Amino acid sequence: MTRKERPEFDDEFNEAEFFGFAKSYLSEAFPNPQRVGCPPDCDLQRMAEHPVEARDAAVSQHLTCCSPCFNRYIEILANLKRRSASSAGS
Amino acid sequence: MASGASPSSFRLNSVDRHGRQINPAVLAAAEAVSSRALDYGVNLLGDAAVVANTLEEVAATVSQLIARRDPPGEPAPIRNLPGYVFRAFVRQVKRLKNKELAVLDAAIAGQTPAQRLADPVRQLEMKILVEECLAQFDFMERDMCWRRLEGFTWDEIGPVHGLSGHAAEVRFLNAARAVKANLARSRKPLPRAAETAQNEESKLAIETDDEKRTT
Numbered sequence: 292m293t294r295k296e297r298p299e300f301d302d303e304f305n306e307a308e309f310f311g312f313a314k315s316y317l318s319e320a321f322p323n324p325q326r327v328g329c330p331p332d333c334d335l336q337r338m339a340e341h342p343v344e345a346r347d348a349a350v351s352q353h354l355t356c357c358s359p360c361f362n363r364y365i366e367i368l369a370n371l372k373r374r375s376a377s378s379a380g381s
Numbered sequence: 382m383a384s385g386a387s388p389s390s391f392r393l394n395s396v397d398r399h400g401r402q403i404n405p406a407v408l409a410a411a412e413a414v415s416s417r418a419l420d421y422g423v424n425l426l427g428d429a430a431v432v433a434n435t436l437e438e439v440a441a442t443v444s445q446l447i448a449r450r451d452p453p454g455e456p457a458p459i460r461n462l463p464g465y466v467f468r469a470f471v472r473q474v475k476r477l478k479n480k481e482l483a484v485l486d487a488a489i490a491g492q493t494p495a496q497r498l499a500d501p502v503r504q505l506e507m508k509i510l511v512e513e514c515l516a517q518f519d520f521m522e523r524d525m526c527w528r529r530l531e532g533f534t535w536d537e538i539g540p541v542h543g544l545s546g547h548a549a550e551v552r553f554l555n556a557a558r559a560v561k562a563n564l565a566r567s568r569k570p571l572p573r574a575a576e577t578a579q580n581e582e583s584k585l586a587i588e589t590d591d592e593k594r595t596t
Contacts, residue, residue, distance in 0.1 A: 304557045309514075310530040312507040320508075342541065344520040351523050355515040368531040375537070 318365070321358040328353060329360050339367045393437050401441035404448070410462040411440040411470075418470050425478045435477065439470045514560045522556045525549055 323329070330350045338347040354361045393411055395403050403411070411418075415436060422432030443466055447459070459465045515523060521542050528538045536546035544552065 304554060304561055306529075306554070306557075308507075309510065309557065310526075312504075313511045313514075313526070314530045316508060316511055338524075342520075342524045348520050351520055351527075354527065355512075355523070364527060365531050368528060368533070372531065372533060372537075 314365070317355070317361045318358055321356050321361070323357045323359055326357075326359065329357060332363065335360065335364050335367055339364065339371050393433065393440065397437040397441035398434055399438070399441070401438075402444065403437065403440045404444035406462060407440045407444045407447065407466060410466045411436055413463045414467040414470070417467060421471065422474050425474050426481075431477075432474075435473055436466075436470055439473050440466060443469055510561065510564065513564055514557055517560050517563075518556055522553055525553045529553070 330353060334347070334350050338350050342351070354364055393403070393408060393415065395405070395408055397403065415433075418436050419429060419432055422435060423429055426432055426435070443462075514526070518526065524542070525538050528541070529535075534546065535550040539546040539549035542549060
């Protein structure tokens with residue numbers, strides 16, 4: 292295949308690659324050891340179950356720059372997913 | 382292979398690396414164009430030794446061609462032998478270069494996601510894309526992103542925001558593509574999305590969506 296025939300991928304969005312990278316990046320890139328500005332666990336729990344923009348916008352924004360909260364939120368979502376899978380199965 | 386130390390002119394062997402004899406007239410013609418051939422070939426192939434081998438192979442092929450056309454009654458011999466050898470050499474170099482690019486493409490396509498993401502440039506591109514997406518997404522798109530990277534299917538994500546699975550997927554992908562297009566317009570380097578680099582959960586979610594679509 293010559294260069295001319297090679298497909299241009301730059302305009303495409305590869306979902307799997309994006310999420311694969313985003314998860315590993317966000318889980319480590321923002322350590323925040325002092326836990327500055329972290330919301331309480333109940334806020335994360337509430338946003339996972341019923342996200343409401345007016346109430347949860349700041350929490351959602353915080354997750355983009357705090358790896359501990361991001362990891363905790365992912366954990367909450369995983370539990371939620373497990374719970375809904377088991378309730379659907381029973 | 383060719384002998385001789387000077388990088389701009391070298392002596393060629395009278396036999397190429399496949400053991401084919403080179404006609405003395407063709408050998409002289411090849412040596413006459415060796416300096417130009419070296420300039421041209423090193424530019425594309427990078428290695429003077431490869432260029433010399435290629436020139437010898439081309440000379441051997443031309444020799445065979447002349448031998449086949451030699452019997453009486455055949456058309457007149459090649460008038461400008463050095464020019465003929467040089468043009469044949471240029472064609473052969475282009476062929477080799479295209480082959481090299483094809484092999485490179487295949488190697489890139491065959492890389493594992495981990496190998497691809499081990500490339501620091503690619504990591505930087507992905508980092509920029511992720512940060513831009515999270516900065517430009519609205520609340521709903523960002524929430525879709527959190528759920529999706531935990532492995533939720535679009536059919537699970539859509540109803541959380543009062544949408545169908547398909548509508549949620551379209552909304553998210555459009556938002557992500559818009560961010561990517563903005564980055565492309567600002568001339569920042571962007572990721573090539575030829576292959577996948579996924580964690581198992583998001584892969585599973587995508588497969589689940591695909592299965593649902595087919596049923």
